[in-house]
Amino acid sequence: xxxxxxxxxxxxxxxxxxxxxxxxxxxxxxxxxxxxxxxxxxxxxxxxxxxxxxxxxxxxxxxxxxxxxxxxxxxxxxxxxxxxxxxxxxxxxxxxxxxxxxxxxxxxxxxxxxxxxxxxxxxxxxxxxxxxx
Amino acid sequence: xxxxxxxxxxxxxxxxxxxxxxxxxxxxxxxxxxxxxxxxxxxxxxxxxxxxxxxxxxxxxxxxxxxxxxxxxxxxxxxxxxxxxxxxxxxxxxxxxxxxxxxxxxxxxxxxxxxxxxxxxxxxxxxxxxxxx
DNA sequence: ATACGACTTAAACCATGGTTTAAGTCAACA
DNA sequence: TGTTGACTTAAACCATGGTTTAAGTCGTAT
Numbered sequence: 001x002x003x004x005x006x007x008x009x010x011x012x013x014x015x016x017x018x019x020x021x022x023x024x025x026x027x028x029x030x031x032x033x034x035x036x037x038x039x040x041x042x043x044x045x046x047x048x049x050x051x052x053x054x055x056x057x058x059x060x061x062x063x064x065x066x067x068x069x070x071x072x073x074x075x076x077x078x079x080x081x082x083x084x085x086x087x088x089x090x091x092x093x094x095x096x097x098x099x100x101x102x103x104x105x106x107x108x109x110x111x112x113x114x115x116x117x118x119x120x121x122x123x124x125x126x127x128x129x130x131x132x133x
Numbered sequence: 134x135x136x137x138x139x140x141x142x143x144x145x146x147x148x149x150x151x152x153x154x155x156x157x158x159x160x161x162x163x164x165x166x167x168x169x170x171x172x173x174x175x176x177x178x179x180x181x182x183x184x185x186x187x188x189x190x191x192x193x194x195x196x197x198x199x200x201x202x203x204x205x206x207x208x209x210x211x212x213x214x215x216x217x218x219x220x221x222x223x224x225x226x227x228x229x230x231x232x233x234x235x236x237x238x239x240x241x242x243x244x245x246x247x248x249x250x251x252x253x254x255x256x257x258x259x260x261x262x263x264x265x266x
Numbered sequence: 267a268t269a270c271g272a273c274t275t276a277a278a279c280c281a282t283g284g285t286t287t288a289a290g291t292c293a294a295c296a
Numbered sequence: 297t298g299t300t301g302a303c304t305t306a307a308a309c310c311a312t313g314g315t316t317t318a319a320g321t322c323g324t325a326t
Binding site: 052058059081087094097 | 187188189191193217224244
């Protein structure tokens, strides 16, 4: 099985190494192995967990909550129901946030339409001037 | 024309008064009138601008950029093109963010499915035990 | 007249999520 | 053997986006 260095892991997920170290310090990446010199070795499992952390972060789950989730993963199968409930709740929150963004985006679209019209009208006016010359 | 007090404005948009004061201090709410006692009076125009600020905030535009936008609004019609460009660019960023959230949400859905299956399987096992009694 | 509630300000405080720095260790290559 | 590059740590630092506090001013109802 392949192991990844921190620079490889950082490259693979396109995030800074410092962020990975920060996540580990916050308890989001438990069980990371080390080589004889103390350097991190990311197993496939560690990479998978990091990927999950990044998905949760992308959907704006706070770090403390991600930590709770990771703790449950480490605890094992008897926490499956807790994790399921958390993921379902999180999904709801994400859908609500997307919905809010889409509503707001609709208002922004109206602004774009109004500004576009205004600029068109301005162009017409200038054409008029030109033709009158 | 109706004027709104800060408490009315806060209630109308369901945000704390302190946030409105903070936005004003950051330059996001220029031209707010005051009564003889120095209290803020929000005109319809001010309320509309506040609404726009909230939409931009909902779509994660940073305060400094919202301030640039508001400055252009105050400057008048000759900034229409600048505002249009900004809104178009912002729309792109918002769509990208929504897209990232949706991709991540899909992974979360996979987790939900796996946890649901695991719990179903666990139930089956327990039923088996019961029937064997 | 006074007391209450709504408002004002400036400044301090806070949480979140990292990023940067400084000092050091180690492996490998010239 | 020494120097270079990749790594390590703890701690300091930073930006963002507010929230809270303290002290004071008004308008109004009793």
